Amino acid sequence: MNNKIELIDKLKKSLEFYQELGFEYLPLKRADISNVISAGAVSDYNPATISSNQQVAEQPVDYSSNKEITLEDLKNEIGDCHRCKLSKGRKNIVFGEGKADADIMFIGEGPGRDEDIQGRPFVGDAGKLLTNLILKLGLRRQDVYIANIVKCRPPSNRNPEEDEISTCAPFVERQIAIIKPKVIVCLGKIAAQTLLKTNVPISKLRGNFFSYKNIPVMPTFHPAYLLRNPKDKWLTWEDMQKVLDKLK
Numbered sequence: 001m002n003n004k005i006e007l008i009d010k011l012k013k014s015l016e017f018y019q020e021l022g023f024e025y026l027p028l029k030r031a032d033i034s035n036v037i038s039a040g041a042v043s044d045y046n047p048a049t050i051s052s053n054q055q056v057a058e059q060p061v062d063y064s065s066n067k068e069i070t071l072e073d074l075k076n077e078i079g080d081c082h083r084c085k086l087s088k089g090r091k092n093i094v095f096g097e098g099k100a101d102a103d104i105m106f107i108g109e110g111p112g113r114d115e116d117i118q119g120r121p122f123v124g125d126a127g128k129l130l131t132n133l134i135l136k137l138g139l140r141r142q143d144v145y146i147a148n149i150v151k152c153r154p155p156s157n158r159n160p161e162e163d164e165i166s167t168c169a170p171f172v173e174r175q176i177a178i179i180k181p182k183v184i185v186c187l188g189k190i191a192a193q194t195l196l197k198t199n200v201p202i203s204k205l206r207g208n209f210f211s212y213k214n215i216p217v218m219p220t221f222h223p224a225y226l227l228r229n230p231k232d233k234w235l236t237w238e239d240m241q242k243v244l245d246k247l248k
């Protein structure tokens with residue numbers, strides 16, 4: 001009897017957990033449900049194995065040349081940047097934040113209004129969703145590193161243009177070289193296509209591991225897309241389970 005009550009309680013907690021994440025139905029196969037219940041935590045959810053392991057833009061990182069350079073040095077080098085036209089409308093440069101030697105590095109597209117005001121990445125509505133996702137993975141924002149492809153807000157939140165991306169992307173590449181994450185998560189099309197040098201749509205890229213300079217890259221949907229399409233949240237959840245598996 002006690003067992004039954006405990007079981008129902010655990011099931012209730014698990015369902016509330018998914019509901020909180022925004023799921024409209026359970027992204028689990030029947031066989032997985034017992035795992036979730038017995039673990040009482042979704043981090044034990046065992047996703048399907050990685051379907052492909054494609055290699056894109058392979059070039060080993062020459063860490064030796066920038067061993068002495070820190071994120072602070074790089075920030076100073078960027079300075080009061082006017083290298084592209086995005087500098088005209090910005091309030092703050094959003095350099096990135098988090099653990100300097102994080103295992104997981106999230107890369108978004110570029111700052112929005114809230115990020116521009118605060119000078120911090122992913123602090124608006126999409127940022128709240130990302131922060132919630134990180135917490136549900138059993139991590140905190142300070143355990144990971146969060147950066148963007150472009151560091152200044154594009155006017156009216158339009159997509160960054162080619163010249164802006166090509167001017168700014170070398171800085172996120174140098175952040176990667178300094179942090180040396182074990183896995184990179186590209187949030188959305190701009191981050192994934194820029195890092196992997198491809199035009200393949202994010203819907204095709206997501207859920208598969210690629211490689212950037214020998215670092216595994218998991219493209220997934222951008223949190224802003226997930227706010228508009230909450231039914232796809234479970235796909236990003238599955239992508240993140242693959243990321244956690246990669247770190248085991």
Ligand code: URA
Pocket residue numbers: 108109110111112115120121122123124126127148224
């Ligand atoms: N969207 C992004 O791509 N980056 C941010 O920092 C915020 C919103």
